[in-house]
């Protein structure tokens with residue numbers, strides 16, 4: 001059973017899922033269980049091969065820890081939460097999209113899934129050692145208010161990691177915003193334009209870039225275009 005926390009904006013789910021349907025990103029149970037490994041004739045095969053690189057990096061890192069508590073924020077259908085759960089740590093997933101969260105809960109065992117928006121504060125859980133945003137930070141408008149809440153749920157020496165999220169530079173951001181609005185209008189879900197946010201690295205507190213995309217490496221070794229960012233608890237306030 002999915003644990004019920006607090007979600008204020010219940011409109012998001014319908015717009016988000018409509019977009020995902022259009023992009024063919026609402027996966028059947030069979031496909032969700034196999035992610036990120038898709039057959040090589042799948043339209044999104046290449047994209048998921050890149051996500052596999054990110055997955056391998058973070059699971060190698062987390063496999064050096066045992067019995068730590070890991071919270072994934074924006075866990076969706078739970079494929080990644082499940083991979084985290086195979087690292088011998090204790091895993092929780094939060095999401096505000098009940099449809100995919102319910103799928104996650106049905107497909108993957110031993111994980112505490114919460115229907116909860118951390119922006120509204122914390123549900124009744126023990127503190128965690130790691131917080132991970134994987135392909136989800138772009139749905140959070142205000143990092144200045146988000147990170148202090150994350151800080152409250154982190155144990156001493158805790159870490160926040162951001163994966164598979166694009167960070168814009170100051171020059172490209174206004175064009176990127178216009179492109180997103182155009183993209184969602186064209187997809188006939190204009191409402192999503194006000195749920196997608198563009199962040200720059202300079203919006204983050206002091207952080208380390210543990211993987212920095214490089215166009216040559218990306219092309220030669222087909223690696224991820226997204227950075228892997230680590231922020232220590234002491235830098236989150």
Ligand SMILES: C[S@@+](CC[C@H](N)C(=O)[O-])C[C@H]1O[C@@H](n2cnc3c(N)ncnc32)[C@H](O)[C@@H]1O
Pocket residue numbers: 016073074075076077080094095096097100116117118119134135136139140
């Ligand atoms: C692109 S999916 C990423 C799913 C998964 N983490 C992955 O790596 O494939 C983004 C997820 O963030 C969720 N999300 C958006 N806003 C959220 C919020 N305020 N709290 C929790 N989850 C949120 C969406 O519902 C969606 O499931």
